[in-house]
Amino acid sequence: MACPTTFALFILISLILLQPRTALQYPEELINGLEQNLVALNSPTMSPSEPPNLQISTTLSSSSPIVPALFVIGDSSVDCGTNNFLGTFARADRLPYGRDFDTHQPTGRFCNGRVPVDYLAERLGLPFVPSYIGQTGPVEDMIHGVNYASAGAGIIFSSGSELGQHISFTQQIQQVMDTYEQFTLSMGEDAAAELISNSVFYISIGTNDYIHYYLRNVSNVQSLYLPWSFNQFLASTMKQEIKNLYNTNVRKVVVMGLAPIGCAPYYLWQYERENGECVQMINDMILEFNFVVRYMVEELSLELVDADIIFCDAFEASMDIIMNNKRYGFNVTADACCGLGKYAGWIMCISPEMACSNASNHIWWDQFHPTDAVNAILADNVWSGLHKEICYPMNLQNIITQKDR
Numbered sequence: 001m002a003c004p005t006t007f008a009l010f011i012l013i014s015l016i017l018l019q020p021r022t023a024l025q026y027p028e029e030l031i032n033g034l035e036q037n038l039v040a041l042n043s044p045t046m047s048p049s050e051p052p053n054l055q056i057s058t059t060l061s062s063s064s065p066i067v068p069a070l071f072v073i074g075d076s077s078v079d080c081g082t083n084n085f086l087g088t089f090a091r092a093d094r095l096p097y098g099r100d101f102d103t104h105q106p107t108g109r110f111c112n113g114r115v116p117v118d119y120l121a122e123r124l125g126l127p128f129v130p131s132y133i134g135q136t137g138p139v140e141d142m143i144h145g146v147n148y149a150s151a152g153a154g155i156i157f158s159s160g161s162e163l164g165q166h167i168s169f170t171q172q173i174q175q176v177m178d179t180y181e182q183f184t185l186s187m188g189e190d191a192a193a194e195l196i197s198n199s200v201f202y203i204s205i206g207t208n209d210y211i212h213y214y215l216r217n218v219s220n221v222q223s224l225y226l227p228w229s230f231n232q233f234l235a236s237t238m239k240q241e242i243k244n245l246y247n248t249n250v251r252k253v254v255v256m257g258l259a260p261i262g263c264a265p266y267y268l269w270q271y272e273r274e275n276g277e278c279v280q281m282i283n284d285m286i287l288e289f290n291f292v293v294r295y296m297v298e299e300l301s302l303e304l305v306d307a308d309i310i311f312c313d314a315f316e317a318s319m320d321i322i323m324n325n326k327r328y329g330f331n332v333t334a335d336a337c338c339g340l341g342k343y344a345g346w347i348m349c350i351s352p353e354m355a356c357s358n359a360s361n362h363i364w365w366d367q368f369h370p371t372d373a374v375n376a377i378l379a380d381n382v383w384s385g386l387h388k389e390i391c392y393p394m395n396l397q398n399i400i401t402q403k404d405r
């Protein structure tokens with residue numbers, strides 16, 4: 001497997017293309033408490049560049065919100081700009097990323113357009129949720145929710161750290177606690193508890209524990225853990241963190257399962273697939289992870305009876321799209337829209353010239369991430385099971401519209 005060569009090439013190209021501009025200015029109070037962990041990371045070999053100007057409309061859509069806020073925890077599947085503030089190779093702050101987004105500008109989303117939580121915010125009658133790490137203004141700027149997600153982050157702290165800095169799962173949960181404290185100080189304990197308990201928390205993380213940890217055999221992990229015990233470990237960590245959220249008055253949680261990354265262009269290239277067949281060995285691990293996490297969510301629901309915690313299976317949704325691609329309007333199922341090499345999976349997407357002209361008939365946007373069109377379908381399924389029921393024991397709309405208990 002040509003992995004080391006690719007990585008060297010990737011570093012080289014990145015160094016050429018990502019010319020460092022000015023020194024990074026961290027919003028210090030947000031980074032507080034993270035420093036200890038961040039210095040533990042290898043210092044990245046590039047200087048981070050300034051975050052781009054994020055001019056995203058924050059006006060409410062015409063309908064009034066049906067929940068107070070949406071909070072997002074996760075990785076690049078939902079990052080909306082966190083990594084623009086960090087020193088990392090995992091960034092989506094230049095075109096063609098964002099070219100089909102509402103502003104047609106890169107925002108840090110790893111997509112040509114929207115990520116699933118953008119579509120869900122719209123469903124909830126909320127503005128697009130801004131990145132937490134970009135918040136320097138008053139607490140009121142955060143009352144419709146914030147997004148803590150950071151590309152490269154995993155459930156395990158060091159997953160993805162070869163890419164540079166990220167905000168790991170545990171650190172993101174800590175940021176939720178900090179947000180809660182800020183709300184309590186500004187609006188009082190009762191109002192803060194009310195806001196948090198009625199808001200939706202969306203968790204989409206875990207794929208980097210495979211891509212950047214298990215599958216890379218970091219720290220000899222494959223010899224120490226079979227996939228099953230690795231999955232158990234990830235699920236029990238996630239369970240503990242959801243309990244921590246519960247103790248902060250969180251009551252409505254969507255836990256996203258993982259997508260079939262064995263079908264991602266990067267692995268089709270790496271495993272030298274001939275006809276775009278998915279890498280079954282990888283998908284089997286993901287299936288197992290989803291199974292274990294779904295079971296964990298069921299257990300947790302029995303423990304935390306006044307909480308609504310649902311599991312939504314991105315694997316099922318994605319396989320439905322891949323199998324029935326024509327029906328959904330896709331005719332390119334294996335090749336990424338943007339990238340180089342076979343399946344456009346060899347070299348990551350770093351310039352507009354690498355991209356196809358119209359992503360709307362592609363399932364994959366880049367080596368690892370789906371297109372806006374797929375994210376829209378995914379969000380519809382989380383919301384109401386519009387195309388396929390993927391949420392257990394109910395979908396997001398059910399949680400919100402059910403009678404107060």
Ligand SMILES: *[C@@H]1O[C@H](CO)[C@@H](O)[C@H](O)[C@H]1NC(C)=O
Pocket residue numbers: 217219220221222223
């Ligand atoms: C994982 O790495 C260790 C050494 O670091 C090696 O002994 C082991 O064979 C590797 N496992 C696999 C499945 O490649």
Ligand SMILES: *[C@@H]1O[C@H](CO)[C@@H](O)[C@H](O)[C@H]1NC(C)=O
Pocket residue numbers: 331332361
């Ligand atoms: C997919 O469909 C578009 C038109 O809708 C066409 O231009 C393109 O060649 C098709 N691609 C493949 C791989 O069939």
Ligand SMILES: *[C@@H]1O[C@H](CO)[C@@H](O)[C@H](O)[C@H]1NC(C)=O
Pocket residue numbers: 357358359360361
């Ligand atoms: C992409 O193609 C779809 C139909 O295949 C079309 O509706 C859409 O306008 C095209 N988008 C662009 C940017 O050309």
